[in-house]
Structures are given as structure tokens and as C-alpha cells.
Amino acid sequence: MTLRRPYYLLVSFISLSTVMVQADVTSEMALIRNNLTSWAVSYRKVGDEPRKTVAEYLVLLNSDGSFSDKSSTIDLMTGRLVYMAQAYKDDSTWKGNVELKEGLYSAIQYWLDHDPGNSGWTSGCFNEPSSMDSIGLCLYDVIQNDKINSPEMIPQLTTLMDGMIDWANAAWTVGAGNELFVGANISYRLMGMIGRAAMANSPEMFDDITNITATTFSVEGNYLDNGMSIDKTWNQHNYSGKQNYWIGYGSDWMNITRNSFAYMKNTRWDLTFDQLNIFADCILDGWQWQIYRYQGVYSLGGRHNLTKSALYSNYIVGQINLLRSYAGYGNLIRDNELQQAKTRIENSGNSDSYPSFDASKYFYKSDLMIYGKPFHYVAVKMLSDRTAGPESGSGLGKLNYHFGEGSTMIFKTGDEYRNARVGWNFRAIPGTTVEQKTGDLPNVDFGQRNGSINTFAGGVSDSNYSLCAFRLNHSSYNNHYNTVTANKGYFFFDNEFVALGSEIKQNESYDGEEIWTTIDQPERKSTVTYFIDGELRAIPLSTYTQHDFNNITNGAWFHCNNKGYIIFPDEDGVNLKLWAENRIGDWHDLDDRYSSGNNQTVNIFQLSINHLTEPTDSRYAYFVIPNITKEEMSTYWSNIPVKILENSETIQAVQYSDSNITEMIFYQADSITIESPFLKVEHPGSDTLKAGIIDFTSGVGMGDLIVSVDKPAIVMFREFDDEFDIFIADPNHDLSQIVMTINAKLADGTNIVWNPLTGNSEITFTLPQGIYLGKSVNQRFVVIPESTSVFYLFFLMFFNHLRYIRSHK
Numbered sequence: 001m002t003l004r005r006p007y008y009l010l011v012s013f014i015s016l017s018t019v020m021v022q023a024d025v026t027s028e029m030a031l032i033r034n035n036l037t038s039w040a041v042s043y044r045k046v047g048d049e050p051r052k053t054v055a056e057y058l059v060l061l062n063s064d065g066s067f068s069d070k071s072s073t074i075d076l077m078t079g080r081l082v083y084m085a086q087a088y089k090d091d092s093t094w095k096g097n098v099e100l101k102e103g104l105y106s107a108i109q110y111w112l113d114h115d116p117g118n119s120g121w122t123s124g125c126f127n128e129p130s131s132m133d134s135i136g137l138c139l140y141d142v143i144q145n146d147k148i149n150s151p152e153m154i155p156q157l158t159t160l161m162d163g164m165i166d167w168a169n170a171a172w173t174v175g176a177g178n179e180l181f182v183g184a185n186i187s188y189r190l191m192g193m194i195g196r197a198a199m200a201n202s203p204e205m206f207d208d209i210t211n212i213t214a215t216t217f218s219v220e221g222n223y224l225d226n227g228m229s230i231d232k233t234w235n236q237h238n239y240s241g242k243q244n245y246w247i248g249y250g251s252d253w254m255n256i257t258r259n260s261f262a263y264m265k266n267t268r269w270d271l272t273f274d275q276l277n278i279f280a281d282c283i284l285d286g287w288q289w290q291i292y293r294y295q296g297v298y299s300l301g302g303r304h305n306l307t308k309s310a311l312y313s314n315y316i317v318g319q320i321n322l323l324r325s326y327a328g329y330g331n332l333i334r335d336n337e338l339q340q341a342k343t344r345i346e347n348s349g350n351s352d353s354y355p356s357f358d359a360s361k362y363f364y365k366s367d368l369m370i371y372g373k374p375f376h377y378v379a380v381k382m383l384s385d386r387t388a389g390p391e392s393g394s395g396l397g398k399l400n401y402h403f404g405e406g407s408t409m410i411f412k413t414g415d416e417y418r419n420a421r422v423g424w425n426f427r428a429i430p431g432t433t434v435e436q437k438t439g440d441l442p443n444v445d446f447g448q449r450n451g452s453i454n455t456f457a458g459g460v461s462d463s464n465y466s467l468c469a470f471r472l473n474h475s476s477y478n479n480h481y482n483t484v485t486a487n488k489g490y491f492f493f494d495n496e497f498v499a500l501g502s503e504i505k506q507n508e509s510y511d512g513e514e515i516w517t518t519i520d521q522p523e524r525k526s527t528v529t530y531f532i533d534g535e536l537r538a539i540p541l542s543t544y545t546q547h548d549f550n551n552i553t554n555g556a557w558f559h560c561n562n563k564g565y566i567i568f569p570d571e572d573g574v575n576l577k578l579w580a581e582n583r584i585g586d587w588h589d590l591d592d593r594y595s596s597g598n599n600q601t602v603n604i605f606q607l608s609i610n611h612l613t614e615p616t617d618s619r620y621a622y623f624v625i626p627n628i629t630k631e632e633m634s635t636y637w638s639n640i641p642v643k644i645l646e647n648s649e650t651i652q653a654v655q656y657s658d659s660n661i662t663e664m665i666f667y668q669a670d671s672i673t674i675e676s677p678f679l680k681v682e683h684p685g686s687d688t689l690k691a692g693i694i695d696f697t698s699g700v701g702m703g704d705l706i707v708s709v710d711k712p713a714i715v716m717f718r719e720f721d722d723e724f725d726i727f728i729a730d731p732n733h734d735l736s737q738i739v740m741t742i743n744a745k746l747a748d749g750t751n752i753v754w755n756p757l758t759g760n761s762e763i764t765f766t767l768p769q770g771i772y773l774g775k776s777v778n779q780r781f782v783v784i785p786e787s788t789s790v791f792y793l794f795f796l797m798f799f800n801h802l803r804y805i806r807s808h809k
Helices: 005-042 054-060 074-090 098-113 127-149 151-167 190-200 203-217 246-264 273-285 315-327 335-350 630-638 790-807
Strands: 360-363 368-373 376-381 407-411 433-435 457-461 466-473 484-492 497-506 514-520 528-532 535-539 545-552 556-560 563-568 574-586 599-613 618-625 642-647 651-656 661-666 670-676 693-695 703-709 713-720 723-729 737-742 752-755 760-766 777-783 787-789
Touching (some): 005 127, 005 203, 005 246, 054 074, 054 098, 074 098, 074 127, 098 151, 127 151, 127 190, 151 190, 190 203, 190 246, 203 246, 203 273, 246 273, 273 315, 273 335, 360 457, 360 466, 368 457, 368 466, 368 484, 433 484, 433 497, 457 713, 457 723, 466 661, 466 713, 484 651, 484 661, 497 514, 497 642, 497 651, 514 563, 528 630, 556 630, 563 574, 599 618, 651 670, 661 670, 703 713, 723 737, 723 760
Antiparallel strands (some): 368 376, 376 407, 433 514, 457 466, 466 484, 484 497, 497 618, 514 599, 528 535, 528 556, 545 574, 556 563, 563 618, 574 599, 642 651, 651 661, 661 713, 670 703, 693 787, 703 737, 713 723, 737 760
16 A cells, blocks of 8 residues: 555645646636626627517517517527626616516527527627627526526526527637638637637637637738738738738727737736737837828728728827736836837827827838828838738728829828818829729729739838839729839938839720829818929919919929929920819718718819820829928929939939938849949049059049849948948849849958959848748948059959960860
């Protein structure tokens, strides 16, 4: 017996531990049910209206559990039975009433026996299972007590509870395939899942909930890559490509997941510390970028783009508060940043004199550029064969079709477009190049038919300066509705941005339909001032007019709402169209949330470049200064700090003189010559030149820097002293490396090969792969002074020639 005692003690310890664990699990599930009580007794009742009293329902209840006035419809359960169960649990008049309890037992069982089925997607897996959970949780305690006090009722009550649990399983099973069971579409099911697990008293069900929810915190890899991307955009309804949806599905995911798991707080099924920090990352690295002064960006709100009110207003402040409260103030890794974001959003939302967002970021998974400055903000939404524009659906966001085609939302106050949209020409969304057809725009229901066939779309940013570009080619969708193709580039500097377009073509002609590139279309709140052909003119706010300016060869500038616009002609001049007019629109035409006849008048300023009909190789170039006074425009016009280097079918490039920034878009392998402050040349006739010496370290003046790439690329140079940074990205998302050649000797990198004979450095940039395809890389270089005798260069060439001859004998 002595030899067996340790074994006996071990078994006893394991058994005791198991009992303790089971007791902990049981108490945790009891805690969750207790937490769910307030949810269950207040869950919304749907249908079966007008509502009668509980007493009237008991009169209508037959002995078999049916009702004399209504068959077992779905809304009888979601309305009447929920109402009666909530009254039994929480109404002081009916709480614990035996007649009501027995009536509910029979009525619920009859309904389950005559199950009408659920309504399918979406109510069938969101609201209806939760309604059943509400009923079951309101009756849970009395059912358990009746099993103890009336053992003869155990079979009846077990059948009843099992039936409710089985029926609530629709939260898992309805639409459980493909897109309907990923991302936020999991979050919408959570309360139905949690309530069912609590009703079933099942730790395994709670385990399943935490496991499936964990997938929503992962980076991509779900069906059609729905959910969170590595760059912290959120994507949903990606049938035609990734559709950015932080304003909508992404915010719902975060809000609903956090609120749902609050019922399981302080249990083993609570959100983890890592998950709470992922929420914080999503706010700081994703969501807050798409909000300016309480205003969500209208090109990023999916089918919510065309609601009357500002998108999301100060909603994000509330989400920051809720997250920090859930985690405990000070506990999150980036808690200080959350507080700073909250302070900034609150202050800038309440006062346009308070600095707002001051950062820039290119979201390479969504073809999206966000460019924020303290007192203005720009968002450019582009398309590629990887992404899609914002959707419509169920009559919401009905005019969203062109929003993805380079739409450029230019905010200063934040409300420029709020009212303007009801009077918009939706073929003239700011930043887009569109043929001016008439009739209805194509429908893009739930992400369908709103993709593109161009591969080229990319951008880079150093958090201050930025550029992005894409090849517009939307033509294969919607029966070739949009046949315009173009190269569209956007270049962002300190106080302005430059938009360039080239190779604009109409690939199928439609008689009389002009192609316009629209610069802006805000609500007009000031006089329009413009300068054309040396003459300054004004259109008072109370004056309504429309002007065509044809064949402008010297450029022009316009000013309205403290925004400035400068348009540069090409060699053939430029044609402009200006509207300063009242327009009447019906919000119902934009969104079915509003009844027909919901009319509003709005004063619109619209400025568009007219490429006329059937262009074959048209171009445009314009600047926007989003925060400038009318008086400052004349000075700016005389001293423009931005120089357009090239706007061709292969290259678009702009240089910013005040900060030594050069931004380049290579649509194919090519080279460009730019002036560089660090590449010095001697004055002609100097002693060094007479002596046959090329000295890159002495002398003054700008030298020519020749930059070449062997593949398409987006490139930004940032130069200072004898160093410079290169930022580079692959716009096609399919390269492992790009080779750049520069006519200067560079150091600080093992990826540099210097050729003294050609005077070129060859840099091989290794590009991110996998889920990071399209992400930019950057590297800092030092320019090495090179002082070399011309005679020595000839000697090197001669020596290499001799070596070549000898090697081939």
C-alpha cells in the first residue's frame, strides 16, 4: 500500500484540479449570463405590431401554445415572444408570474414545432438568433429552478431549451460560406453566438467564438482578403478588388467586437492584450487617417458616401474612449498616442483654427493616398486590378461609380462637399477624368462591377512629402461604360499639390460627349476670383454664371473659399469650364434613405479642364493650394516653387525648389535629367578645367543628375548637403527588384556598384514581397566627391581595351 500512495495522491490532485477548473468555467459562464441580463431584457423587438399588452396576448394564447390571431411567423418570435419573455424577467407587473411562465413554455415550444424558418441573410443570422437568445436567457434561471423543483418537467424543459439553442445556431450557419463569414460579417453574428453559448452553458461554444473571432484580427488571407490589411486599411465586399471600408465595416468590426466581448470580460474568453493593442493600431494607423475635422472622406465610405450628414462626425473620439476604458487607462502600448489623437480630433473638430492632421501616408493595399497638413487635407482614391471604388447597394450610395477613378477630396474647413453633393455632377467628381455621358450611372451593388484592369497604381511617402499615380482603365467593367484611359499622377509638397495627366484617350467614340478632368466641385461660399490673360476678374457670391475659357495659352489661376487653383497649358493651350451657380438636387437621387422630393438648393463652384471630344493624347497640369488668401495668390503666381520637369506618356516628374524634393513616376523603364543641388560643376574657363580635371567638389551652380530605372517605378528624391534619400515603390506589385542608375558616385550601401568609366552608380533596390508587395523602400546615400584626370580616364579606357583584345586572342 505504501508504494501505491503517491499514485493515489496524484490522481486525487488531478481530480481535484479538474473539479476546480470545471468550477471556474461554470462560474465564468454564470458571470457571462449575468452580464447578458441587461442585454436580454432590452433586446429590440421587431415586427408583430401594433404591440398588444401581455394580458391581451395571454387571452389570445390557446392551450396548445398557438395564438388565435396569428400563425407561427418569424416576427411572432422576434416581436411577441421576445416582448413576453422580457416582461417575465424584468417587468414588475409580470415578473415571476406563473401564468405567463407556463404560457411562454407552451408558446415557444409550439413555435419551435412549427418553425417557419429564418429570413436568411442578414436578419436570419444577426437579429433573429439574438431574439431567440433573448427569450432563452430571460427564462434560463426559471427553467433551471423548475428542473430542480419539478423533476417531472425535466424532459419538457430540456426539449424546450435544446430547441431554442438549436434554432439560435443560425448565427453560425446562415450564409456561413465565403464573404458572408469573414471580417465584420463575423462581428455582426457575435451576440447571437455569445447568447447561444450562454444559454447552452457550453465552454466549447465559447472556445469556438474566441477562435473564429481571432481570425478577424489576422492580416488578410481570408476569402477575397476581406478584413484588415497589413497597411491598416480595412477591406470588405471585395468582389471586384479590395474595397477600402474603414468608414463602415471596419469601424463596425472594432466597435461591435469590443462591445460584444465586454459581456465576457474577466473570463478566459475575454479579448487578449494583443487584440486590444491591435484595435489601438487600427485607430492610429488606419481609421484616424480617414477623418478630417470630424469629417470622414466621401470617397471612402462605401455606400454611406452620400448621406446628408458628415460621415462619422466625432464618432472616433468615442471609440478611443471606449477602447481605453475597456483596456484600462494607461495600459495600452500606444495609450499616449490615443490620447493625443483624441485631443487633436476634438479640438480641430470644434475649431477650424486648431491644427488638424499633420502627416502623409500611402495605403498601398487600397491604392489610397492621404495627405494631411495642419489646415488642409487631401485624399486621393485610385483604382487598379487589385482594388475597387466605393460601392452602392440596396439603393444606398447610388451615384458612387466614378469615385474610385482618382477622386481628390480637398478639405480645408471639412464641410466643402457636405451640401455640395446634392448639386454635384457625379461625372465631375474632383480629380477624375470622365466622359460626360447622360442618363443613369452604372450600379455597383455591393462591390460588384467596380474594378479596373490597370495593374499600374502606386505611391510613396516620407510622412511629409508624397506622390502617387495610376493608369486609369476602367473600361472592361459595366459593358465598357467608361472608355477613357489616362496616366494620372499626384505630387504633394508643403502647401500645394500638383496633378498631372497624360495620354488621355477616348477609346470608343460617342458623338458630342466631351472628356473633362475636374479640379474641384465644392459648395461656393465666397467670391470667385480668377486671373486669365493678364486680367483679374471676380464673380460675386450672389452672381450665377457659367464660363467657357478656350485656348488659354498663358495659364490661369482661380480662387474660391480660400483655395487656389493654377492651370498650366500645354503647347496647344488649355480649355476650361467654370460654373458658379445655384443647383437644386434631390437627396433621394443619391440615396434611398431619403424619400423622393427631399430637395435642397446649393451654390456650387465647379472648375474643369475640357479635353473636348475623342481626345487621343491629351494632357493636363494643375496645382491646388488648399489654404491661401486671394491676396497671396498673386504673389504665389509670380513665384511658383514647383517646376514640372516632364509630363509625357512614359514619365511624369515634378521638382520642388524650396525643399530639394524631386518626385518621379516612371510608367516604363526610362531616364530623366534633373537639376541637382549636390552635383556641382566648374565655371567655364576655370584653371581646373583648363588642366583637364573634372572636379565634382568645387565650383558652383546646379549640375545635371541623370536618373534611369529598368522597370516601372514611383520615385522620390529628397536631397540635402552631400546626402540624399531615395524612396521607391513598384506600382505593379509584381517585382522583386528595381535597378536605378545615377550619374554620381554614391556610398552607404552594399547594393551600389560604381562604374568610374561611365561615372554612374547602379543601385539595386530589393523590394518587399508577399503581403508587402507594393510597399515602398527607402535608403540614404552619401555623394562621394570624385576628382579624376581626364587623361587617367582615357588610360583606363585604353587599358580595358587592351585587356579585352588579349582575352579574345
